Amino acid sequence: MEVAIYSSTPYERQYLDEANKAENHKLRYHDMSLDMDTVELAAGYGAVCIFVNDKADAEVLEALHKGGTRLVALRCTGFNNVDLAAAAKLGIKVVRVVNYSPNSVAEHAVALLLAINRKVHRAYNRTRDSNFSLDGLIGFDLYGKTVAVVGTGKIGCVFAKIMQGFGCHVFGYDPYPSKQFEALGLKYATAAGEIGERADIVALFCPLTPQTYHIINSETLKRAKPGALLVNTSRGGLIDTEAVIEALKTGQLGGLAIDVYEQEADLFFRDLSSEIITDDIFQRLVSFPNVIVTGHQAYLTREALTTICETTLQSITAFEKNQPLENEVKVA
Known part of the structure; x- marks a missing residue:
């Protein structure tokens, strides 16, 4: 599956590439964060992968939907930056990393x-x-x-x-x-x-x-x-x-x-x-x-990065194969 990855860093790419050996997705890395100024970079990608400071509000999600995106994969636990109601209305699935380290x-x-x-x-x-x-x-x-x-x-x-x-x-x-x-x-x-x-x-x-x-x-x-x-x-x-x-x-x-x-x-x-x-x-x-x-580094250990990347890509694989999404986030 083609995946646009926002807010990616050099050290993170190393772990994503390693985890992707088992999943074989096409990963496209972007240094910038997701917002209305950068959402067009995801056009044609079935999934976007975002982090804590990326913006996935109703406007951004609408633009993603128009570009063909059907999955938002958070490589973190928190999901306060995603408008879940808007995602559900558009039919966009949202997954996260429930437990990493x-x-x-x-x-x-x-x-x-x-x-x-x-x-x-x-x-x-x-x-x-x-x-x-x-x-x-x-x-x-x-x-x-x-x-x-x-x-x-x-x-x-x-x-x-x-x-x-x-x-x-x-x-x-x-x-x-x-x-x-x-x-x-x-x-x-x-x-x-x-x-x-x-x-x-x-x-x-x-x-x-x-x-x-x-x-x-x-x-x-x-x-x-x-x-x-x-x-x-x-x-x-x-x-x-x-x-x-x-x-x-x-x-x-x-x-x-x-x-x-x-x-x-x-x-x-x-x-x-x-x-x-x-x-x-x-x-x-x-x-x-x-x-x-400190600059949001509490999660930054080898063990946590490995689990985050593996879990995120496994969720994308499950979506691609129409399998149950164990880490799906839904509107309460």
Whole structure:
């Protein structure tokens, strides 16, 4: 099957080509993301393969449909960038990667947490300049601290288990309780307010939906324990960035470690080191010494990339052969 692959990177192509040896599709790689300016590149292709910051809204899907596309394959778990209702109306199938490597994202979240707490980023920059002063680098023991895991799917459960290993008190918050989470001997908060009252660390692992959009906002931050740390490796839209900036300024929020950003589509997955970044909110955010930002790399392990590429291409093969689509996403 002919597949137009958007937002592809050199390292990703290596894994896609390897996975494609078993599927034998015709892959056409594009560096640019999918939107109305680039959708014409998919004309004549039965499937398009997209990533987290590609746009598949109603207008783009209509254009894809006119060009002959009948399948949108997401090589990620989240699908908030796809208008599922519009896709269903047009008869376009949508598939995603339900499970690739929860360990990769959970472990990155732990790395971010350790780095922001123990000021690793600041210490690294200092020692490179032969500055070995320890002033301003005091952190706290994770042992005995309370961690709120918001979203207790596969990734949240792995993170919770790791935090238990540190000796933390862990509890969850999720409208859909997980038996796997409870099997760890962990309990859920009965109300959202408990997160702020109890948590020294809040880690987000929930999908971006209308219900979770800006779940971290000025009101939830006011109720947070002063000095709490916030970690987000899920979706940028979970956080109201301007509200977080205000909380950082007042010290209500003790630190922020994120791998995602609400307006990341204009920044992430490209080299902008020689350009002026005009996103003032992002520039303010990274100016804080108690903020760490990585560029949506939490999933980036060999194991995860292999599974993502194999699963995506297998779904395309299943579609081509009119077989059941195990990873299909439908309108709720």
